[in-house]
Amino acid sequence: MRSVLVDTTIFEATGLTKQYGIAFALQDINMIVRAGDIYGFVGENGAGKTTLMKIIGGLVHPTSGKISLFGKDDKNQLDLVRRQIGFLIERPALYPHLTAEENLIFYCQIYGINDPNRITDVLQAVNLTNVGKKKISDFSLGMRQRLGLAVALLNDPKFLVLDEPINGLDPSGIVEVRKILEYLANEKKVSILISSHILSELQLLATKFGFIHKGRLIKEISADELLKSAEKQICIRTPDPEVTAQILKDELQIEYITISETEEIQIPKENADLEKVMSVLLQRGIQIQGINLSTPNLENYYMDLIGGSNS
Numbered sequence: 001m002r003s004v005l006v007d008t009t010i011f012e013a014t015g016l017t018k019q020y021g022i023a024f025a026l027q028d029i030n031m032i033v034r035a036g037d038i039y040g041f042v043g044e045n046g047a048g049k050t051t052l053m054k055i056i057g058g059l060v061h062p063t064s065g066k067i068s069l070f071g072k073d074d075k076n077q078l079d080l081v082r083r084q085i086g087f088l089i090e091r092p093a094l095y096p097h098l099t100a101e102e103n104l105i106f107y108c109q110i111y112g113i114n115d116p117n118r119i120t121d122v123l124q125a126v127n128l129t130n131v132g133k134k135k136i137s138d139f140s141l142g143m144r145q146r147l148g149l150a151v152a153l154l155n156d157p158k159f160l161v162l163d164e165p166i167n168g169l170d171p172s173g174i175v176e177v178r179k180i181l182e183y184l185a186n187e188k189k190v191s192i193l194i195s196s197h198i199l200s201e202l203q204l205l206a207t208k209f210g211f212i213h214k215g216r217l218i219k220e221i222s223a224d225e226l227l228k229s230a231e232k233q234i235c236i237r238t239p240d241p242e243v244t245a246q247i248l249k250d251e252l253q254i255e256y257i258t259i260s261e262t263e264e265i266q267i268p269k270e271n272a273d274l275e276k277v278m279s280v281l282l283q284r285g286i287q288i289q290g291i292n293l294s295t296p297n298l299e300n301y302y303m304d305l306i307g308g309s310n311s
């Protein structure tokens with residue numbers, strides 16, 4: 001269903017640069033978020049994620065380069081199309097002494113939203129219907145974040161820009177937000193740009209990843225490519241990895257076999273065939289405690305990438 005929209009560009013940055021004095025917060029960023037993308041934005045503290053999101057929101061102006069939103073790049077048009085975007089950047093600004101509904105009424109007034117059903121709809125979308133009349137001071141952090149998301153949804157956005165929306169949430173809060181975002185992406189066809197330091201969670205959600213390091217976008221990769229990139233090692237657990245590794249070396253003439261710190265034998269996939277490895281182990285009567293292809297892991301991918309770019 002989502003592939004129908006795939007060629008539509010929602011957000012594009014071209015040569016986007018932001019300097020504070022002589023320091024570059026962003027340097028020559030070229031990136032595209034297409035319709036249907038859940039774009040996971042990954043980078044260390046201070047990498048430039050928030051700055052880019054603020055430029056999308058018009059809160060920060062680039063030093064050079066440009067952005068387009070929904071194909072518009074002229075300043076006045078950008079201001080207009082920003083009304084189709086929902087933002088949750090840093091902590092949601094909520095009034096603690098007001099109820100959830102009253103906070104939403106306040107934002108409806110600011111945004112000029114008159115539809116009386118909108119508040120009910122967004123509360124439902126973030127599973128806060130039951131607590132609409134509760135004061136924010138009685139809300140948990142997770143509830144506040146979800147209400148922040150509700151505010152971002154008030155204008156029925158086609159594009160959501162979310163800066164660390166799951167930061168500080170407990171595991172059930174994180175799952176709840178993930179389900180909401182999946183619902184919005186799959187059912188409401190909302191495209192999403194989301195940053196998070198919780199890479200295991202981002203991996204579950206995003207369809208594409210962009211890695212930003214010291215203000216530069218150093219890599220983009222689709223979720224499928226991430227999956228393939230990780231299937232690069234055969235991992236074997238046996239009671240005696242040293243002996244097993246030697247047998248595999250001798251019988252299959254495999255040069256590059258390593259034993260990890262967790263005593264796992266690792267063989268680059270291009271150097272050996274899984275079936276042949278299995279067959280040698282069985283023939284030699286070696287007890288196999290586990291054998292598999294390494295699973296994709298965004299965190300490892302990121303660490304390898306950053307390690308490479310730091311060296």
Ligand SMILES: Nc1ncnc2c1ncn2[C@@H]1O[C@H](COP(=O)(O)OP(=O)(O)OP(=O)(O)O)[C@@H](O)[C@H]1O
Pocket residue numbers: 020024025043044045046047048049050051052
């Ligand atoms: N108003 C400002 N004045 C000066 N420097 C700034 C300003 N805003 C951001 N920076 C600097 O720009 C760089 C990028 O910051 P940014 O907040 O975009 O990073 P981030 O990737 O969002 O980090 P985090 O994960 O910590 O939120 C940092 O070095 C930061 O100190």
